[in-house]
Amino acid sequence: MGSKAREKILELLMIRKSDGIMQSEICSELRLSKSTVSEILADLEKKGEIVRERIGRAYRIWHANFAPFPVKGQVRVGVLRAAEYPHVLLAAEEVNARVIVFDNALELTRSLALGSIDIGVSPLITQVLFGLLLKSLKIHAVVAYNGSGVVSRKKIEKARTFATTELSAMENNLKLFLERTGIEAVKIRYFSSAERMIAAYEQGEFDAIAVWEPYFTLLDGYKYEFREVVGEFPCCSMASNANFYSEHKQLVVEFTEKIRACLRSMSEEQAVEVVKRLGFKEIGDECIKGAIKNYRFSAEIDTEDVKYLENYGIKLTEENIRTLIVSL
Template sequence: MDAKSRILGILKQRKEEGVLQSELPKLANLSKSTVSEVISTLEADGWVVRNKVTKKSYRIWLLEHYPNPLKNTFRVGILKASEYPAIIMAAKKLNGIVKVFDNSLELTRALSIGSVDLAASPLFTQVLFASLMKNIVIFRIVALNGSGVVMGKTHCKKIGTTELSTMELNLKKLNKNWDFVYFKSPERMIESLRDGEVDGIAIWEPYLTELNKEYEVVKFNELIGDFPCCSLAANSKFLNQNRNLLSRFLQEFDFYCEKIGLDKNETIKAARELSNYIGFNDKLIRKSFSSFVFNRILTNENVLEFVEKEVFLRRESIQPLLRLECLRPKS
């Protein structure tokens, strides 16, 4: 393994913690001069961020894990889901960095600590983090619907789900006498279903469409009506430093929300681009788009009603952190 690969591997493992440059020679088994040369090249190429800690000491991070915003740069986090064509296309248009996470808690935590600048994660999860941390601001609802229950048995007792997610919230709305088993990744949840550890799972697209080939699937919106899934939020520090960049991103996002499902060419392009990040076949992704409503505009008041009714939080705790009408044309 060459010197560059060794250093990048160490930085990837350290994530938001970063590493002192003085530690790298020992950790990578390299000379100080080689480390200094490689870091300077990586910094010039935009791979890493280097901050002075003391007069002679520097801490280094991979750009994607740096826990602070950078001027004219943004990192957007998504889940492994087909809900994000407009996010992906807007990020591509503005040369943003896209990071894919296994679950909503990890993604929303990354937004809160600043290792992503924007995040598309469940509204339910973002509202909870926003009310506690007061450092994220919600700007858009990404889409409605897009999840459901996969039934391994006719009569289910144990249901797999993810913690503090739209799936968990919807399962509780159904008021079934189910025992929940929590998983950190959709792949592990599916494996558990196939092994018989759980009788069914609550999961999102495009897993839902894929699993419908072998299991009975019931979409949540068929049982409880339309519901908001993910919302798009920004870290407050990023907002303060990159308002113009965020405004451009929101404009591009709104543009693509109107195109997906209605403009065939744009829909095909978006599915292919999203496929590069989440790893599913683009035709499966395109098919799963029909489970979502991408162009429904929700207001601050809509979200406040959701918060009071479904999350049982007082609107006063979340109202200052909602800006869903930002850059929307006035009627």
């Protein structure tokens, strides 16, 4: 009963995400006794799996992955399922950070803006848009360039229906790609999950998809790298929640320096191994190596990266740049 009850409590907390749940609600929703819930939560809190906040005479509970404030003794790093940042993942391992894998850039960047994660790696454009709207992000470095493109079941000039992920580098590069190649899209479908988009593509629901590595290398079809048409472009960047940065600036500085150190020292074998841990264990090493080579990794940011966003119709003012970009 104890292990099953523990799993049910963690599952419920994962569902509630940053909303959390009152301790009394756990008892009623899962039909568990107060003593059982109290005992399990005490053990989970001790192990750093949950966070409790006293509200009057009661407690609100969060899974540590989703508490909307810094968790004592932990650094939470959000990433997407991609081959894009082995150096970031290695740095996270070295500082014993809690790595949280998200299915889409919107959810990750929203969690970062709200403080449910402390540091996040997601598309630069997504971070800039959230940062401008909510003013709760500090962008510190571009971690990779390129590494994505269009995969089509027919020659690209004959493709008319496309799919991409929403509010992402994929979406904006696809539109730029179509504009510069003169291809007229009859329909563009948007997905929140790369896996669901790929499944729909393989079922023949549309002609082509805009996707990143290692999916770009894995999928069958005609392949067109974005950089061959739009030039080199910044993809994902590393940012911190503004409040977390304010309270733990030195920690963010040290993590950024660790990323740079890992970038300098990581071997190809290390990069492959850490990428496979994101859910790509069934993929062959040679495929992962090919995917990794389609990126240019980085741990810096400069004005040219920000200026590239003008290709997407986003022009930042000097004040915007000073507020958003904090190079460490």
